[in-house]
Amino acid sequence: MSNFNIAVLDGDGIGPEVIAEAIKVLDVIGEKFNHRFNYTYAPVGAVAIDQTGNPLPDETLQLCKQSDALLFGAIGHPRFDNDPSAKVRPEQGLLKLRKELGLYANLRPVAGYDELVDLSPLRPERIRGVDMLIVRELTGGIYFGEKGRKDDGNTAYDTCTYTRLEIERIVRMGFNEARARRGKLTLVDKANVMETSRLWREITRELAKENEDVELNFMFVDNAAMQLILNPAQFDVIVTSNMFGDILSDASSVLAGSLGLLPSSSVGSTVGMFEPIHGSWPEGAGQDRANPVAAILSAGMMLDHLELREEANALRMAVNRTLAQGVGTEDLRPTEQLGTRAFGDRIAAAV
């Protein structure tokens, strides 16, 4: 019997609902493979602001540092989204967590499901064979540069900064991930305009000399947005900056069928964080409507990270089998429509 201490930061909106289903499935995996997952819940985001005034309380951060892995739901609440002058925001909790834990790489796999091909507004022949990984830089760039208002109040700025160290480590990860997959890496940037992008290209060209077995190409982000719709199967691994990765990964969820399907892992230090790419979907909260698959597959990425490979595969097979039966939440337009909890039950039963 092995023991794992998991910090659970389920957050706001649909976060707690989808994480509950991920834990349901993890518990079945634990029983089957003789592991114990010990969960400790801690507040983050809007709930943490309500309880403590701080979107990332010190106790939550300490717990994360002492855990074997973190499961993260989602944060965000309309009362902050609709108040541009709010000084404290739920999103700051997530950004600080990534920064403090050194989680500089966010891996977002996007795979098409044959059963769901008709869901996409794109033609089936365009999305068949989609299987890519977006490697998103997560602790630098425009999210973390200097920002503010000039004294006149009518000028605002966000600064995009990247250092050699920040670029090198994420691009190296891109090469390594590509080598472990189909051997193709695309750097997506805006090097025709941005100086940071030109540094990314320069460093990537240098690193290419040590990674000649990987086919490298460069693509401007505006073209990449179009290519993702036109011919997404061309991509294997995309490596890109923080904000471009955020936007392109939400867009690519349409290739899989729903934003509610895409998981992610955030890595870079000893403890990894595993989170769906979607947000707190406030309008869907408390209604048993959210698709739990993104959270469940994020738990699967956690199992991989804990080197529980067989367990991770069992989890993914349970998801695939359930989707293949035509079962799902409303976003999947399934033949058998279920709520969040009942869908989670079916996946757990399929393990």
Ligand SMILES: NC(=O)c1ccc[n+]([C@@H]2O[C@H](COP(=O)([O-])OP(=O)(O)OC[C@H]3O[C@@H](n4cnc5c(N)ncnc54)[C@H](O)[C@@H]3O)[C@@H](O)[C@H]2O)c1
């Ligand atoms: N990592 C995070 O915690 C994270 C990510 C994105 C947005 N947010 C926050 O979430 C809040 C809402 O943002 P938003 O509306 O732009 O994005 P969102 O991802 O919460 O929702 C966008 C749309 O995607 C669909 N969707 C999202 N998750 C789904 C699921 N599990 N099942 C089915 N459909 C799903 C819904 O149709 C929803 O209207 C904001 O406060 C934002 O800052 C947080």
Ligand SMILES: CC(C)[C@H](C(=O)O)[C@@H](O)C(=O)O
């Ligand atoms: C909520 C927000 C800060 C976050 C981001 O932009 O990184 C989210 O969109 C995500 O993709 O995890």
Ligand SMILES: [Mg+2]
């Ligand atoms: Mg996002």
